[in-house]
Amino acid sequence: MKNEVFERSLAAYICFAIGDALGATTEFMLPREIKEKYGIHDKIIGGGWLHLKSGNVTDDTEMSLALGESILETGGYSVQGAAEHFAKWMKKKPVDIGSTVRRGIVNFITKGSVVSLYSTFSAGNGAAMRNLPVVLYCLKDWKWFEEMTISQCHITHNNELSDMTTLVLGEVTKVLIETGDKKAALEIVSELIKKDPSFSHSKYNGEASGYIKDTFRTVMHYFFDSDNLYETIVRTVNQGGDADTNGAIAGMLAGALYGMEGIPSKWLKALDQDVVKLITKQTEDLLNAHMDVVLL
Numbered sequence: 013m014k015n016e017v018f019e020r021s022l023a024a025y026i027c028f029a030i031g032d033a034l035g036a037t038t039e040f041m042l043p044r045e046i047k048e049k050y051g052i053h054d055k056i057i058g059g060g061w062l063h064l065k066s067g068n069v070t071d072d073t074e075m076s077l078a079l080g081e082s083i084l085e086t087g088g089y090s091v092q093g094a095a096e097h098f099a100k101w102m103k104k105k106p107v108d109i110g111s112t113v114r115r116g117i118v119n120f121i122t123k124g125s126v127v128s129l130y131s132t133f134s135a136g137n138g139a140a141m142r143n144l145p146v147v148l149y150c151l152k153d154w155k156w157f158e159e160m161t162i163s164q165c166h167i168t169h170n171n172e173l174s175d176m177t178t179l180v181l182g183e184v185t186k187v188l189i190e191t192g193d194k195k196a197a198l199e200i201v202s203e204l205i206k207k208d209p210s211f212s213h214s215k216y217n218g219e220a221s222g223y224i225k226d227t228f229r230t231v232m233h234y235f236f237d238s239d240n241l242y243e244t245i246v247r248t249v250n251q252g253g254d255a256d257t258n259g260a261i262a263g264m265l266a267g268a269l270y271g272m273e274g275i276p277s278k279w280l281k282a283l284d285q286d287v288v289k290l291i292t293k294q295t296e297d298l299l300n301a302h303m304d305v306v307l308l
């Protein structure tokens with residue numbers, strides 16, 4: 013059982029990075045443009061508007077790794093530690109950074125603030141996209157999950173839609189890793205839709221922007237409508253829009269459900285091997301790390 017949890021956790025993190033690397037190629041494109049250029053885009057080839065090197069990942073994976081690293085280096089979660097690691101990451105001039113993320117980190121560097129100002133404009137997916145390390149760390153003691161998640165989110169995104177979605181994505185990821193039960197995942201998603209029907213993915217309209225509800229609906233539509241890992245990720249990134257982030261989150265859920273054996277070996281080989289190593293080590297360490305939490 014223990015090994016199974018590790019295996020699904022690792023697959024979730026690796027597929028998150030795969031979705032990021034694959035989606036970077038089609039980010040901000042329209043489905044029609046993708047079709048014209050690639051037919052079906054399913055190869056890790058880099059390029060895209062970032063002119064990414066093949067196999068490389070973007071801010072989504074890098075910020076997740078930074079957050080995970082902060083937990084492991086601090087010897088527990090601290091909001092200060094998380095903000096410092098985000099700042100360290102930004103100073104290395106990443107290949108991409110979202111505007112809300114940048115604003116939040118600058119706010120921390122200049123004012124020491126770890127809570128960004130509330131804004132209706134911070135309903136982007138930039139905080140939700142980096143929360144997987146918190147999920148993995150909290151698997152052993154879930155009581156800290158909500159507070160830790162909100163705390164890391166608010167460093168850059170202080171918005172209730174972002175909070176709500178990030179929490180639900182975490183709950184879904186947890187249940188998939190622990191049980192591999194897609195129906196249990198659907199129950200959690202349905203609870204949210206009952207509370208706010210605008211999250212519903214049942215009549216998916218193809219909107220795949222970085223707005224948190226678009227991301228949620230895109231990911232859930234393709235996750236529940238596909239039967240395997242390949243399809244889930246490929247269909248998501250071929251929807252364009254915020255394809256790397258949506259692809260990463262879809263990949264996270266698909267990896268958690270289908271496990272390592274669902275991953276096409278050509279993707280595993282094409283992904284930057286340093287990233288694979290970092291993710292493998294971090295997954296193992298987060299699952300084993302002792303719980304210690306300092307919130308603010």
Ligand code: MN
Nearest residue numbers: 070071072256
């Ligand atoms: Mn990105």
Ligand code: MN
Nearest residue numbers: 254255256257
């Ligand atoms: Mn993106």
